[in-house]
Amino acid sequence: MGRVTELLTSEADPVERDLLRKAAGGNLFAFEEIVRRYQRRVYGVALRIVRRHDVADDVAQEAFIRAWKALDTFDLERPFGPWACRIAANLAVNHVRSPRAREEGLPEGHAEQPAVSQDPLTGVLDAEARDVLARALESLPGEQRAVFVLRVYEEQSYKEIAEGLGLSMGTVMSRLSRAREKLRLALAPYLATGALRAGGGEP
């Protein structure tokens, strides 16, 4: 779900704008409908950063609660989804950096478990490469992972990411570049075969 989709759907969606207006006016049921629309995305961002379902659940709920509280300051003409995802990413990074997260460690591998899926890449990507990538993602510092998630999964601009996470554009750029380089190195044996070069590299 990228920025282009976002512009075509949420921003132009009068129903959503109406719901947002009602929610900003204090209508909790309108807000609940908004939550229903974005719950999977916001949870997805949280899970990819914190890597544990229980924590991602907390983060996703808290992200929506913060969004609700801040709704009166939110520009209702802007799409809600990316904003909520940035709030979630911010909370998720804070969690990952916290001492509690270090104590918890990583789960037995619910998150991003390489699984048989119906997606068209399955034929190209062998399970081993996916496993390696999943572990490489886990080993990234949380700050780098958050930037990577907002960019790669949410297709947010550097500016949006910088604002959302309270970073400079330069920091976003360098964290993303470093994260990608680590992942590339981890996957190098698979990439070298050329088998994984699905999708073009041209922007």
Place this chain on the structure above:
Amino acid sequence: MSAHVVDRLSEYLDDELVPAERASIEAHLRDCPDCTTRLEELAAVDDLARALPAEAPDGYFTDFSSRVRARVEAKPAQRAPFRLPAWTLAAAAAIALGVTVPALLRRQSLEPSAVPHAAPVPTQLEPQLQSRAPAAADAPPAREGENRAASTAPAPAAQDRRQRAEKSLAPPPPQSLAPRAPAVHQEEYAEPHGLAGGVAESLEGASSPAETGRDGERDALKADTDEQMRALGYVSMEKKAKTEAPGFAAAAGAAAPAPKRALESARKDQPTAALARTRFGELLDRAAPTAAEARALREAWRVHASLASGGEADEARVRVLEVGAQAYRLGRDGADLALLEKDTAAYLARPDALQAARARAALQSVRGDRP
């Protein structure tokens, strides 16, 4: 391979470079197979990452939004979205005035001298009326208003009538239905058995004899509704509570009493509208694995929609549709589909329908399934 270019490949991939930088990278890429390969590898990493699933446990999203809402409701102080609106105070004041002013006028018209002797209204009532009138005019903040109303004892005559009514009806009826809208809102943030009940009672106590007929109607309506609720809602909910512990109990909250006890205590202590509200959260938590249960749940939502107001009623109406669709999916009974079509049309025709898209989606979800 140029270090300068390697460092910017990630930005190039994201199309975040200014045109001049971009042109310079592209010029380099044309002559450097290493950098080109590297760029392709970075793109492949992104693609591979996007193919990794991030899945929640089954059913996780079913009640996610209602849990968020419950949490927001649990912390009203920070934003207080449902803070008692001014009109409810005005309405409460209007009820008090509507009752007391005619009573005063009646007295005056009966006794042109306006000398308050041998008044039909007990004399203790008068100071209360005077003390209540400024409350209506000033429209005080919610808490103050509630306290004032709650501390005002019902007039003895009215109290007698209520006591008689309580004796004559078993079980004692919850207070009233229709004019209780302000109390429902207060209920949202008042303690469940606290001040709002006091307001309800004192208003009830102040009602004039002219309203007795309406009280009767309300009681009849309420009795019907209770009957429906028992028939439709609580039977299967009790069963569910027994069979589905501990999941259900946990979802309902450890502090929440068992549904039957909740019903009893609600009947004893709370107005019917509050009872409906108590059930809202419980209904949200309920699953309906069979067509019969889905039908029962649908009708429970229907009852709820008729008792609730505002957004909650809207939500209940949409749930009627969604659970109705579920009933049809489970049972494939044409009657369920026909009812769903009728309900959806009725919902969409409402000027206050808030979730038309969701309503249409409910119907759409089964029209596609039609055998």
